[in-house]
Amino acid sequence: MSTLETKDLPVASTRVSVELVNHETTSIDDFVSVEEPLEIRLVYGPIAARLEQSISVTMRTPGNDHELSQGFLLGEGIVQAASDIVGIEHCGPPSPDKGIQNVVRIELLETARFNPDTLMRHTFTSSSCGICGKTSLEAVNTIVPKYDPTSFTLSGSHLKALPEKLLQRQTEFVRTGGLHASASFDQNGQITRVREDVGRHNALDKLVGSYLDSGISALRQQGLLLSGRASFELVQKAAVAGIPLVASIGPPSSLAIELASSHDVTLIGFLKRDRFNVYSGRVIES
Secondary structure: OOEEEOOOOOOOEEEEEEEEEOOOEEEEEEEEEOOEEEEEEEEEOOHHHOEEEEEEEEEEOOOOHHHHHHHHHHHOOOOOOHHHEEEEEEOOOOOOOOOOOOEEEEEEOOOOOOOHHHHOEOOEEEOOEOHHHEOOHHHHOOOOOOOOOOOOOOEHHHHHOHHHHHHHHOHHHHHHOOOEEEEEEOOOOOEEEEEEEOOHHHHHHHHHHHHHOOOHHHHHHOEEEEOOOEOHHHHHHHHHHOOOEEEEOOOEOHHHHHHHHHOOOEEEEOOOOOOOEEEEOOOEOO
């Protein structure tokens, strides 16, 4: 039996009262990650005949919702720059029990091209899989632009230091143990931004979306660190954003390796403090 209490706590986590069963049963307080639905609505078309459509409902950790929505649109190929977006706002009343707003409305530039039939996504997407809502294999194969190879390189010693640096920045993971993280880092091995979420793809959308306003091209000189495995979709999102290097603490999938190889993305897996595997591209030895 557990009871939830959200008052005076960060939205990303909540305190619960639980029974710890060991040699005896003891009542203790614990922190768990908050998971709430987020609906993304898109407004598009000519000014005289604007259309509004719900394009996704994803289970996410509340916070950085605008970034998540912008990153999602970029990853789906709906926008290419912040200039494609006229406005973005939460809408609708907050949930009566928690006071969290769960709908984001994004208005596109009149000239922005969007064909809802090409999105091909079911209404609901779970926090564990962003790609599972797709309705066809063609929809999965989002066109990934070809970028010119960058001069982004990183030494092995800088790479191996990244997991510990990430853990120090994962404030909600330390509290709950229940969140994934995506982080950007520079060529000196310094982590520049971190985003956390119950969903791997949401954490990455939040990170990528955070760069949209200042210029997505900045990611061409940043690497990506994933706290878990490197799936096809995560590498795809990275490639769409132009990120030249993806490092994951867990393993990559076979399709992730194929995609990274075909788009000149350096892919690192099983990143630990003393070793890592290079599946695509190269790393400077040190």
